[in-house]
Amino acid sequence: xxxxxxxxxxxxxxxxxxxxxxxxxxxxxxxxxxxxxxxxxxxxxxxxxxxxxxxxxxxxxxxxxxxxxxxxxxxxxxxxxxxxxxxxxxxxxxxxxxxxxxxxxxxxxxxxxxxxxxxxxxxxxxxxxxxxxxxxxxxxxxxxxxxxxxxxxxxxxxxxxxxxxxxxxxxxxxxxxxxxxxxxxxxxxxxxxxxxxxxx
Numbered sequence: 001x002x003x004x005x006x007x008x009x010x011x012x013x014x015x016x017x018x019x020x021x022x023x024x025x026x027x028x029x030x031x032x033x034x035x036x037x038x039x040x041x042x043x044x045x046x047x048x049x050x051x052x053x054x055x056x057x058x059x060x061x062x063x064x065x066x067x068x069x070x071x072x073x074x075x076x077x078x079x080x081x082x083x084x085x086x087x088x089x090x091x092x093x094x095x096x097x098x099x100x101x102x103x104x105x106x107x108x109x110x111x112x113x114x115x116x117x118x119x120x121x122x123x124x125x126x127x128x129x130x131x132x133x134x135x136x137x138x139x140x141x142x143x144x145x146x147x148x149x150x151x152x153x154x155x156x157x158x159x160x161x162x163x164x165x166x167x168x169x170x171x172x173x174x175x176x177x178x179x180x181x182x183x184x185x186x187x188x189x190x191x192x193x194x195x196x197x198x199x200x
Contacts, residue, residue: 141176
């Protein structure tokens with residue numbers, strides 16, 4: 001299959017091509033999967049970019065190792081990758097190797113041109129506050145919230161990643177959202193979400 005045709009191939013088809021020796025298919029699949037796994041791992045690890053890069057790299061290595069045994073139609077590549085990344089993140093959290101501190105340096109760089117320095121600083125504070133609030137959630141709630149509301153997976157996809165039922169996903173997501181709101185509620189002024197009408 002020519003490389004331009006791979007641009008429209010499914011992740012699963014690219015896996016089969018790679019398993020059959022097509023290195024361009026591997027490159028195309030890595031370009032699709034790596035950014036998503038990296039962003040997910042960074043959120044799961046409290047913004048620790050170096051640890052997240054290690055998780056993303058290990059996830060891809062495991063994907064390549066199991067490619068010859070891949071059975072198309074049994075699972076989505078992204079579901080499998082999120083599940084592996086989740087387990088790797090949990091292992092790192094349990095081992096205590098991650099720092100767990102989020103700083104403004106961890107906030108994503110914004111494109112030049114639009115926001116002022118003050119706006120960028122405020123956006124950085126908001127990102128850091130969200131990352132810190134996510135880090136305070138219990139592991140399973142954080143996983144469900146990140147997969148649903150940041151990564152955009154459906155509840156059945158999350159259930160497959162977390163190996164739980166859809167109702168459990170809904171419960172974890174709802175509890176996680178409530179916990180996030182509670183953590184962030186006292187920070188509205190500091191984050192620039194102050195109410196204009198305090199007097200009622």
